């Protein structure tokens with residue numbers, strides 16, 4: 283009798299695991315709520331931030347914009363230039379280290395709650411549920427032969443998916459081309475070649491990844507799932523089945539003869555990747571916690587304690603006491619957590635320091651290599667230079683340039699220059715020194731540029747002055 287029940291249940295579970303699309307059963311609970319909170323949070327930010335405006339004092343512009351054509355990244359009041367590559371590199375390393383740190387602490391939390399694949403799959407499945415019905419109705423519809431009703435339902439679902447994918451693509455491209463300019467050109471079908479390419483690519487990508495591929499991306503395409511093993515250790519808390527408490531599992535619970543798992547299969551039915559967490563830690567598990575919600579509901583009905591499936595480390599499941607407990611073998615953070623925490627701190631400090639040291643003035647000095655030097659009728663030696671003044675602020679500024687390093691060295695002509703907001707001003711500069719004022723050869727000199735009316739903003743650039 284027990285074996286027959288188990289076989290029927292196993293056959294039913296196979297429906298969710300191996301037969302085409304996985305139609306997971308909806309479940310309520312704290313992890314499901316947390317997942318949806320993240321969907322709302324990330325999508326309000328993603329769909330909304332490109333519409334924010336930032337007043338520069340000289341006019342308003344899009345607050346967040348990756349202006350590839352002009353090689354600038356606008357983040358509200360901060361404008362990053364290619365010269366800020368070091369800061370961007372630190373920020374990227376910081377983000378990667380934060381991901382590793384979170385993984386070492388609590389497994390694939392990012393996958394289960396914040397990864398765009400998870401978020402968009404949740405949205406697309408929600409649409410599917412609204413159009414086709416719950417998981418059983420969807421299974422039935424998939425297995426039914428094609429009919430006018432099925433065609434209408436599937437067309438409606440794919441149509442809504444396509445609209446969401448197109449809007450997502452417009453929003454994404456709107457971070458690279460100002461969205462207030464992009465949207466009218468999309469409506470008029472007059473987007474440029476690059477915008478058209480990325481709109482089609484990103485809309486198709488969203489539609490295929492979130493609507494059709496879904497969990498297959500997590501299972502077979504995502505590299506992160508494959509190397510997560512090197513980021514976790516026995517102290518990492520992941521969604522786990524408490525085997526000591528649950529086994530031996532049994533359809534009918536007999537006090538003293540079976541564990542707390544009644545083999546109901548709910549944890550498998552709610553799993554978006556269709557795995558059985560009772561088989562142990564698997565690379566397909568995205569740590570979404572939905573099986574925890576499902577199993578907790580079962581435990582509530584059985585009046586048993588929650589947490590048969592829960593976020594727990596190998597140490598905890600092995601019965602090691604918590605830190606501060608009285609046992610000899612205490613649960614300590616794993617070495618990876620400490621290493622990643624140190625790296626996180628280091629890169630946070632480096633990023634903050636780089637940002638603090640960042641100057642809004644850049645100066646490049648290029649010596650004219652075509653002409654070594656020339657002597658003037660007035661008995662002076664002249665060298666030619668090209669000066670690039672980069673004003674990284676969004677207001678016009680004036681700069682004074684001075685030169686030092688040799689006796690009597692001076693700039694011929696004016697030495698104050700105005701530079702427009704966020705612009706590069708290229709200035710040809712003639713520098714002269716009295717003939718015979720210093721030994722012949724290439725002498726080191728220094729250009730000193732100061733921002734007028736902005737004490738503290740200055741740049742010193744080294745160069746050479748050729749004396750015949």
Ligand code: SF4
Pocket residue numbers: 523528542543544545546547548549550560576577580590591
């Ligand atoms: S939901 Fe809980 S009780 Fe049901 S099969 Fe899964 S672990 Fe066992």
Ligand code: SF4
Pocket residue numbers: 521549552553554555556557558559566567568569570571572573574
């Ligand atoms: S096993 Fe649980 S935590 Fe892992 S993917 Fe499935 S439902 Fe989510």
